[in-house]
Amino acid sequence: MSIIKTEKLSKVYNPDTVPVHALREVTMSIEQGEFTAIVGPSGSGKTTLLNMLGGLDRPSDGSVFINDTNVTGLSDKKRIDFRLNNIGFVFQHYNLIPVFTARENVSFIMLLQKRGKEEMQRRADQLLEEVGLGDRKDARPGELSGGQQQRVAVARALATEPRFILADEPTANLDSASAMNLLDLMEQMNREKGVTFIFSTHDQRVIERARRVITMVDGRIDTDEVRKSETDAA
Amino acid sequence: MNMLLTISWRNIWRHPARSGILLVAIIAGLWAGIVTMGWGKGMVQQRSDYLIRSELSHAQIHHPEFLAEREPWMHIPEAEEVSRWLAGDERIRNHTMRSRADAMAQSPLTTTGVRLIGVDIDTEPDVTTMHRQLTVGEYLDSDVRQPVFIGERLAEKLNLEIGHRLVVRFQDMDNEITAGAFTISGLYRTASSDFDERNVFVRKEHLSELLAQEPVVHEIAMVLHDMEMVDEVVADLNRLFPGVSAQSWYEISPELRYMNDMIGIMLYFIIGIIMLALAFGILNTMLMAIFERVRELGMLLSIGMSKRRVFSMIMLESVMLSLSGAAAGMLLSRLSIGWLSRHGIDLSMFGDGLAEFGIDAVIYPVLDGQDFVVVAIIVIAATLIASIWPGLKAIRLNPIVAARE
Ligand SMILES: Nc1ncnc2c1ncn2[C@@H]1O[C@H](COP(=O)(O)OP(=O)(O)O)[C@@H](O)[C@H]1O
Ligand SMILES: [Mg+2]
Numbered sequence: 355m356s357i358i359k360t361e362k363l364s365k366v367y368n369p370d371t372v373p374v375h376a377l378r379e380v381t382m383s384i385e386q387g388e389f390t391a392i393v394g395p396s397g398s399g400k401t402t403l404l405n406m407l408g409g410l411d412r413p414s415d416g417s418v419f420i421n422d423t424n425v426t427g428l429s430d431k432k433r434i435d436f437r438l439n440n441i442g443f444v445f446q447h448y449n450l451i452p453v454f455t456a457r458e459n460v461s462f463i464m465l466l467q468k469r470g471k472e473e474m475q476r477r478a479d480q481l482l483e484e485v486g487l488g489d490r491k492d493a494r495p496g497e498l499s500g501g502q503q504q505r506v507a508v509a510r511a512l513a514t515e516p517r518f519i520l521a522d523e524p525t526a527n528l529d530s531a532s533a534m535n536l537l538d539l540m541e542q543m544n545r546e547k548g549v550t551f552i553f554s555t556h557d558q559r560v561i562e563r564a565r566r567v568i569t570m571v572d573g574r575i576d577t578d579e580v581r582k583s584e585t586d587a588a
Numbered sequence: 589m590n591m592l593l594t595i596s597w598r599n600i601w602r603h604p605a606r607s608g609i610l611l612v613a614i615i616a617g618l619w620a621g622i623v624t625m626g627w628g629k630g631m632v633q634q635r636s637d638y639l640i641r642s643e644l645s646h647a648q649i650h651h652p653e654f655l656a657e658r659e660p661w662m663h664i665p666e667a668e669e670v671s672r673w674l675a676g677d678e679r680i681r682n683h684t685m686r687s688r689a690d691a692m693a694q695s696p697l698t699t700t701g702v703r704l705i706g707v708d709i710d711t712e713p714d715v716t717t718m719h720r721q722l723t724v725g726e727y728l729d730s731d732v733r734q735p736v737f738i739g740e741r742l743a744e745k746l747n748l749e750i751g752h753r754l755v756v757r758f759q760d761m762d763n764e765i766t767a768g769a770f771t772i773s774g775l776y777r778t779a780s781s782d783f784d785e786r787n788v789f790v791r792k793e794h795l796s797e798l799l800a801q802e803p804v805v806h807e808i809a810m811v812l813h814d815m816e817m818v819d820e821v822v823a824d825l826n827r828l829f830p831g832v833s834a835q836s837w838y839e840i841s842p843e844l845r846y847m848n849d850m851i852g853i854m855l856y857f858i859i860g861i862i863m864l865a866l867a868f869g870i871l872n873t874m875l876m877a878i879f880e881r882v883r884e885l886g887m888l889l890s891i892g893m894s895k896r897r898v899f900s901m902i903m904l905e906s907v908m909l910s911l912s913g914a915a916a917g918m919l920l921s922r923l924s925i926g927w928l929s930r931h932g933i934d935l936s937m938f939g940d941g942l943a944e945f946g947i948d949a950v951i952y953p954v955l956d957g958q959d960f961v962v963v964a965i966i967v968i969a970a971t972l973i974a975s976i977w978p979g980l981k982a983i984r985l986n987p988i989v990a991a992r993e
């Protein structure tokens with residue numbers, strides 16, 4: 355069963371002044387366990403699409419279903435709650451709360467979910483170990499490298515046990531070694547825990563790591579290609 | 589909730605200088621406002637205490653028209669009867685009888701209008717403290733013939749000294765102009781140079797002799813054991829002695845009560861203005877904090893932090909910042925007022941100027957608990973109001989700004 359489905363999803367920015375057709379009737383679906391890249395030139399609508407899938411913005415037309423919920427129809431308040439409990443986010447930057455340590459950043463989102471204090475602590479520690487930051491738990495974002503910050507963001511995204519994780523250009527600010535490390539981590543989480551990842555990128559080496567590549571051109575899906583990777587074969 | 593407090597508190601210290609400046613502004617503003625308030629209240633209270641002690645007493649009795657018309661014949665015929673009643677009433681500590689006349693005082697140089705007050709030197713010191721204002725010479729218990737006790741200021745104006753003669757002219761009870769010669773036994777000075785220039789004290793028997801060749805009483809003044817009883821005593825007197833008019837200190841000197849009320853309003857007004865300025869400081873600081881954190885706040889809204897929580901976070905931040913400043917400012921003011929109320933604020937460098945207005949050079953500020961409570965309420969209200977806007981601003985942010993480059 356698909357966890358995400360869009361139907362004729364369209365988005366027009368500034369419809370009254372200078373209309374920008376960022377998405378044009380995008381129909382697609384994502385299955386549980388996918389490791390999917392949204393690619394395409396700058397301005398092709400990748401971010402807009404991810405924002406729609408994440409319920410961060412409302413489409414001008416069409417709808418987004420996550421499992422059986424029509425996200426488009428939810429009130430603002432319900433959408434925030436829905437995001438908290440169903441979707442993990444990793445952004446290109448400004449991911450973390452600068453005044454919180456890595457551990458607090460991961461705990462905080464579980465606090466928003468009203469989880470018990472002990473569980474919060476335990477899970478935060480465990481997730482930071484898993485993303486390879488066991489020894490930097492008490493560091494604040496400013497004391498971490500860009501790659502380490504993105505790992506904390508991944509740990510935070512995993513903390514809420516979301517149905518899927520949306521990552522908009524998560525490697526764009528990283529050097530290539532860190533970018534590959536982050537991809538390794540995401541891939542590992544996908545393989546070991548079955549976490550669904552949908553990420554946008556225009557970095558060729560990142561694209562090569564995806565098992566499904568959706569290419570956007572001018573607000574439309576141009577190609578949608580599923581690859582057989584070594585991990586699948588194994 | 590705990591983490592929300594933590595995040596807000598740490599956010600405050602992201603810009604230690606900026607938050608510090610706001611804190612110092614709040615502390616200094618409140619301190620200045622509260623100390624000014626204490627000073628103003630102390631000044632007014634000192635002035636009214638002083639006036640009550642030195643001239644007004646707690647209540648006075650006159651012929652019903654005396655205070656308005658001041659005619660010599662408007663005396664109190666039943667003075668002895670009233671005096672007996674006052675002596676027998678337990679609420680009254682002391683009372684004294686006076687005769688009075690409006691006169692022209694003459695010197696070789698000039699003539700000036702004065703108020704002659706004939707006092708009973710045995711009982712007057714138990715009612716007012718004028719005798720303590722003596723600066724040179726002797727009070728009216730002096731051995732000189734027909735002693736007179738005048739203000740330094742009047743002596744200066746008339747160019748007279750101790751031992752000189754002061755000639756006064758006034759109407760007697762039969763409306764005849766009469767003149768009397770007194771010998772200056774002593775000079776006094778009060779905080780009010782205006783008072784000092786106009787009030788001339790002689791012995792009651794000497795003034796009575798000139799007015800009517802027999803004892804005349806124009807005024808009976810009294811002090812009570814408990815000043816709060818004054819309305820009651822005045823009502824009793826007016827009921828028992830319909831021929832006279834008894835009035836409390838604030839009826840005799842309504843401007844004194846007016847001054848009390850006015851200074852109260854004015855001081856809250858000052859605090860209000862200071863708080864308005866501080867509220868703008870808080871608003872400005874918090875708006876700056878939000879504008880530079882737009883992406884971060886957008887990220888928080890994106891990942892699922894509810895608007896209510898974002899609002900609380902911003903409110904907490906600004907309330908913690910300003911209330912810690914306010915608490916420190918109030919504590920500092922409290923301590924300052926405590927110290928100053930014992931040691932006083934000495935403005936004697938401006939003393940001569942202040943005396944024109946009847947203000948003591950050394951003021952002992954006072955503020956009661958109620959004043960602090962009112963200030964605290966104003967501060968909390970201003971803080972909350974100043975914090976709401978930034979909070980609302982924060983939740984009106986569009987979360988997608990976080991994801992956009
Ligand atoms: N908030 C916005 N207001 C107006 N135009 C926008 C906004 N966001 C994106 N766009 C426009 O929509 C188009 C798609 O943008 P975007 O989804 O950010 O593309 P990508 O992420 O692929 O670079 C672009 O032309 C962009 O300028
Ligand atoms: Mg983009």
